[in-house]
Amino acid sequence: MLNYHDYEKKIFDWLMTKHNADPNFTFTVRQSAGKGSETDYFIGTIKSNYFATSFWTLPVYFPGSSGDCISLILQLSNNGYSYYFEFNQTQDPKDGQNQSALNLIKALKDPLKKEFSFKRPVQENNKMYTMQVASPEKIYGDLEIMISDIDIQLDKILDLTDIAIENEKKNNSAFKAHRVTTDEFELLLDKLNNRLEKHGTTLSTIIADFGNEVTDVYFNMLKRLLNDLELDSNSEKIYFNYDKNKLIFGIGQRYVFNIEDGKFFRLISKNKTLGDAEEFKTEPKAYLTNYPLSQDIDSKYDELLLAAKEILAITNKSGYYKFDKKDFRTMAFGKIDNIGLVPQKSIINYPKNQILYGPPGTGKTYNTINKALSIIEDVDEAKLTAENRSDILARFNEYKEKGQIVFTTFHQSMSYEDFIEGIKPDIEEDEHGNRSIIYEVKDGIFKGIVAEANKLKIIDGSAESDITFEHAWNDLLDAVTNATGKFVLKTLTSKIMVVNEITANGNITVQPDGASQPYVVSFSRLKKLHAVFSDLNKVNNIDKEFRSVIGGMNSTAYWSVLNYINNWIDKHSTLNTKKAHFANPEPYVLIIDEINRGNVSAIFGELITLMEESKRQGGVEALEVTLPYSKEKFSVPNNVYIIGTMNTADRSVEALDTALRRRFAFTEMMPKAELLTGLNIEEINLADVLTTVNNRIKILLDADHQIGHSYLMAVENLQQLANAFNNCILPLLQEYFYHDEEKIAMVLGSGFVQLEGDVENVSTSFAHFDGVDFRYPALKKKFSLTRVDEFTILPALKALMTSV
Numbered sequence: 001m002l003n004y005h006d007y008e009k010k011i012f013d014w015l016m017t018k019h020n021a022d023p024n025f026t027f028t029v030r031q032s033a034g035k036g037s038e039t040d041y042f043i044g045t046i047k048s049n050y051f052a053t054s055f056w057t058l059p060v061y062f063p064g065s066s067g068d069c070i071s072l073i074l075q076l077s078n079n080g081y082s083y084y085f086e087f088n089q090t091q092d093p094k095d096g097q098n099q100s101a102l103n104l105i106k107a108l109k110d111p112l113k114k115e116f117s118f119k120r121p122v123q124e125n126n127k128m129y130t131m132q133v134a135s136p137e138k139i140y141g142d143l144e145i146m147i148s149d150i151d152i153q154l155d156k157i158l159d160l161t162d163i164a165i166e167n168e169k170k171n172n173s174a175f176k177a178h179r180v181t182t183d184e185f186e187l188l189l190d191k192l193n194n195r196l197e198k199h200g201t202t203l204s205t206i207i208a209d210f211g212n213e214v215t216d217v218y219f220n221m222l223k224r225l226l227n228d229l230e231l232d233s234n235s236e237k238i239y240f241n242y243d244k245n246k247l248i249f250g251i252g253q254r255y256v257f258n259i260e261d262g263k264f265f266r267l268i269s270k271n272k273t274l275g276d277a278e279e280f281k282t283e284p285k286a287y288l289t290n291y292p293l294s295q296d297i298d299s300k301y302d303e304l305l306l307a308a309k310e311i312l313a314i315t316n317k318s319g320y321y322k323f324d325k326k327d328f329r330t331m332a333f334g335k336i337d338n339i340g341l342v343p344q345k346s347i348i349n350y351p352k353n354q355i356l357y358g359p360p361g362t363g364k365t366y367n368t369i370n371k372a373l374s375i376i377e378d379v380d381e382a383k384l385t386a387e388n389r390s391d392i393l394a395r396f397n398e399y400k401e402k403g404q405i406v407f408t409t410f411h412q413s414m415s416y417e418d419f420i421e422g423i424k425p426d427i428e429e430d431e432h433g434n435r436s437i438i439y440e441v442k443d444g445i446f447k448g449i450v451a452e453a454n455k456l457k458i459i460d461g462s463a464e465s466d467i468t469f470e471h472a473w474n475d476l477l478d479a480v481t482n483a484t485g486k487f488v489l490k491t492l493t494s495k496i497m498v499v500n501e502i503t504a505n506g507n508i509t510v511q512p513d514g515a516s517q518p519y520v521v522s523f524s525r526l527k528k529l530h531a532v533f534s535d536l537n538k539v540n541n542i543d544k545e546f547r548s549v550i551g552g553m554n555s556t557a558y559w560s561v562l563n564y565i566n567n568w569i570d571k572h573s574t575l576n577t578k579k580a581h582f583a584n585p586e587p588y589v590l591i592i593d594e595i596n597r598g599n600v601s602a603i604f605g606e607l608i609t610l611m612e613e614s615k616r617q618g619g620v621e622a623l624e625v626t627l628p629y630s631k632e633k634f635s636v637p638n639n640v641y642i643i644g645t646m647n648t649a650d651r652s653v654e655a656l657d658t659a660l661r662r663r664f665a666f667t668e669m670m671p672k673a674e675l676l677t678g679l680n681i682e683e684i685n686l687a688d689v690l691t692t693v694n695n696r697i698k699i700l701l702d703a704d705h706q707i708g709h710s711y712l713m714a715v716e717n718l719q720q721l722a723n724a725f726n727n728c729i730l731p732l733l734q735e736y737f738y739h740d741e742e743k744i745a746m747v748l749g750s751g752f753v754q755l756e757g758d759v760e761n762v763s764t765s766f767a768h769f770d771g772v773d774f775r776y777p778a779l780k781k782k783f784s785l786t787r788v789d790e791f792t793i794l795p796a797l798k799a800l801m802t803s804v
Contacts, residue, residue, distance in 0.1 A: 002143065004046045005039070006326050007076050012041040014147050015053070019185075026185035028054045028068070029192045039196055043068070046322070049076040052086075055158060056165075057184060058177040060089060060101050069101055070161060072150070081140045083150060084119055085133040085157055087112075092127065100175040104161075104168045105129055111160045116153065133157070141538075144626065203327050203620050206242055210262060214293050218259055221301065222249060222332055225257065228305055229312055233333040237312060239320040240328035249332070252315035254280065255288060256308050264290040269303035270310065284310040330622050350375050350641060351665040352613050355595060357646040358669035360732060361708020364645040365593055367669065369396050372405050372589040375641050399589075406449050407591045410598030419444045419603045421629050426524070440550065441528060441629045446590065446607070453588040453640045469530050472568040473523060476561070477502055488513070489560040492542065497560040510557050519557040525550040529562050532632055536563055548631060585639040595644035600660045610636045611663050648704035649736070671709050679712070681721050684797050686712045692801060693729075696747045697736070705736050718790040725752065725796075726787050734785070741783035751796020756782040 002010060018025045030040050037045070044051025054068040069089045075082045087108060093099040109122065112133055119132040133153065140146035158179075165177045180188075207215050231238060241248040245262035248255065258266040269277070269287050277287040286307040291297055354371075356364040373392060374381045376399055384392060399405040416422065424442040443451065455468060480487045480499050487499045489510070496513035503509060503520065511518040532549050536559065539545050543555040550558075601608070606625050609615055615623045617637045624635035644664065671694055676687040694706040711728045715721045730744075730752065737743040745753035788796050 001080065001141075002076075002326065003322050003324050004049060004076055007074070007081065007143075008041050008044075008051055010143060011051075011053075011074055011147075023182060024179075026055065026180040026182060028180060029188050031188065031191060033195060041192065042074075044074075050074065055154075055179060056161065056177060057180050058101060058104075058165075060098055061095070069105065072154070077139070079139050081143055081146050082138065083135050083146065085153065087131040087133075089129050090127065091129050096172055096174060097176060100168050100172045101177070102129060103171070104164050104177065105131065107164045107167065108160060111164070112157070115156055115160070203242055203325070203331070206245070206247065207620065209245070210247075210259065210293075214259070217297070218247065218257075218265070219332065221297065221304075222257060224301070225305065225308060226333060229308060231312075233329065236317045236321045237315045239318045239324045240332060241320070241323055241325050242328055247328070250318065250320060251308060251311045252318050253320070254286070254311050256311070257304065259293070260290065264292050265295070265297055266290050267297065267300055267304050268307040268311075269300065270306040271303060273300065273303060284314070286311070327620065327622070331618060331620060352616070352638070352640075353611055353642045353644075353663055354665040354667060355644040355646050356667050356669050357648055359649050359671065359704060359706040359708055360647055361710040361728070362669040362671055363708065363710050364647075364669050366710065368591045368593070368643050368645060369393065371643055372396065372399070372591060372641075375587050375589055376404060403449070403452050403588075404586060405589045405591065406445060407593070408445050409593040410595050410600075410603065412597065412599075414598040414603055416603055416605045417444065419446050420605060420607060421447050421627055423629055438551070440524065447627075447634070449588050449590050450634075450636060450640055453585060453637045469527050469565065469569070471572075472565040473526075475568055476564060477506075477508070480508065489564055491556050491560045492563075497557065508561070510561065512556070519554040521557055521561045525553065526558060526561060526565070528630065529558060530565055532630065533562065534566060534569075536566060585637065587639050587641060589641045589643060592642065592644040594647060594650070595660075596646045597650060604660075607634070607636070608660065608663065610634070611642065613638075649732075670703070671706050673709060675709050676712055679715065681715065681718060682794055684721075684794065686715065686721075689797060689800065693747060700743050700746065701736060707732065718793055721797075722788045722790055722793040725793070730785060730787075741785060742781060744785065745783050749796070749799040749802065751792065751799040752786055752788065753783045754786050756784055 012029070015025075015027050019027075028042075030037070030043050033040060040046075040051070042051040042053050050073060052068065052071040052073045054071050056070055058069060060069050069087065071086050071088075073084055073086050087105045089102045089105045090098065091102065093102050106129065109131060112118075112131065116133045119134040122129070122131050135146070135153070136149050137146075140149075162179065165175075168177070169175050210218075237251060239248075239250050241250075245260075247259040249257045254268060255266060256268045260266045267289055269289060270285075272279070272287050274289050277289040280286050280288070284307075289300075291300070356367060356371075358364060369392060370381050370384045373379065373384055373396060377395075396405065400407065417424075421441055421444050423439050426438050426440050426442075480502060489497045489499065491497050491512075497510050498513050500509040500511060500518055507520055507522050509518040509520050528550055529546060533539055533545070542559050546553065546555045546558060604611075610623055610625065613619060614621045615636070617635050619638070622635065624633050626632070627634050642664075671690060673687045673690045673694075676690060679686045690707065690709060690712060697706050707729055711724050712721075715724055730748075733744045733747060741753060745755075
């Protein structure tokens, strides 16, 4: 569950999303702040665990008024989140404005009552006339569901209130009430942003100020401590906080391991390690000691761990948990909980997202292979370039077979459904062999490689293994096969579900004990359920929630099998993680050839933001989204690298989506004529030929349309040279200079392009026109392309190298 400030920020972000989609949707934010509320977004207090916003400018004036008589109130408790809409006004108005506000509230009573339930009956005789529209559920564990309910109610309340305001204005034209205008909203946002900028402190800023050396020491020891204490990332016994020049990790009511004032580490210890150590006044006995940031604190770890274990053993929930900073907690635990990471530091800093761009034939796709191997093997590209190309390709293909490298090409028909996920048809067969078409959510290319990258790799001695859904499923099939009698599972209500058989397609059939109707439990559909519901305790309505993921099925049958799978994974994960270490995640590389030929915005969708390094798992601003089809939570891990290629002759860099350009590092790859040095065919120097051709193209077009060196790299004789011009270079120039053979002639010369003869009797070819002599019109010269062969290529190239 979110703390107060994260809850407030989540609601603000949701409202801003609505505003960005519809600029006329506006709301109020806190205009001024006292001590302790400088970084609050809305009116409210952390002490009272509530905050509020409104959607109207509706001033009211009476003793005790807050300024908003119509509000959305949001609350936070130990049990979850809640909200209600409040309509509130004094029944003793002193002027026309307040009287109209009261009239408005009363006029809304019947329309609101017709649409919604009230939290409590309206007390007509109270000093304050108050109505509270109740939410569909009293308390929410899932904030997204609550936001969805608010959205539905808000749309109706906005409409009803706007109508009531206009009706009241007919009675009192001086009544001041309207939806918050865009100008008012912009002013409110400016004040908010200025206040946040002045008083806010971000984790990324603090870490940047401390520097990598200090924060590396701190986070490495902190992760080691979290691992040895076997703490869960959601534990409420601990808290993470930060402030200017401070990072704070605590257990219960005590500091445990901090960076203080940007000057020293502050560690808890069981025994007194320095004379000026600060002793805690309560049991268990422990001390806090400051050490300079330059000091090696590894030797203090055992004392730190001992004291931390003692305070953890007597803690149920930290009193400071409500101040917990989620971004710090996420960074501390990283992507993997309850494990020790085997040190594996890359010697090279690779961009997470990069694009190689340049004209055709400059080796962009060729170089993606080297770059992919460089990332996976952590080897400098220069070293790979010196290796035998066949060896490099063999290793590249091995990584492709393993799924560690994925290669794809973008095109005009590529879609979000192909790249991320989409609903695709499939054929399912029941136990009687009857086949039917079903529609399932299928993973796309990018989601598939992310799933692989997220798998945990366990090191058991020299062996390496994965904890996967497939392992649990195979164990179930083995158990069914080897069972001497009935193999039974338990349902949610502790009844018996019997596993009958394993079908030819590798699925299983189950049926309630004593029933006659068997049900097929599909491997693929169960895997999708497991991806969403790895913890069945969080499922409130199995029929409704299961159907939202895999459609129609027997939910009891699927629950019983999924319960077995989840328990198996939990059990084996616990056994392994207590004894084993996990290797750092292996790098995975996605190569996207011709990335600019697809509609990148449509293909990546909302995930374009998640690709940023800071937004990835474990980043200082880590984000995740809920995918539209599967409803799964999705984020991009740090061990996924994207390498794209872009042909500048096809579309220039400037025309590429701005959001994409901002998130990729671009490496220009231009023709390198020097790579052809020493490649001479007869007396023709190929490097000089390429340079000459490209110099002319740059004058007639631009540098983006040059000819790449790769077309001539493999040429060894005159026939191959002729083929390179006929099949590669000439077709490219025809595309560049479409229907303009004269420019091709200016580039290649008379050996590749011929001038056609003069047109005879032109005076008979055109109509008569008074005052104009069409007998000898100024006709553009006509040229035709000529293919060369091994006999004519040399004279053609000599003509090419001859300049005017």
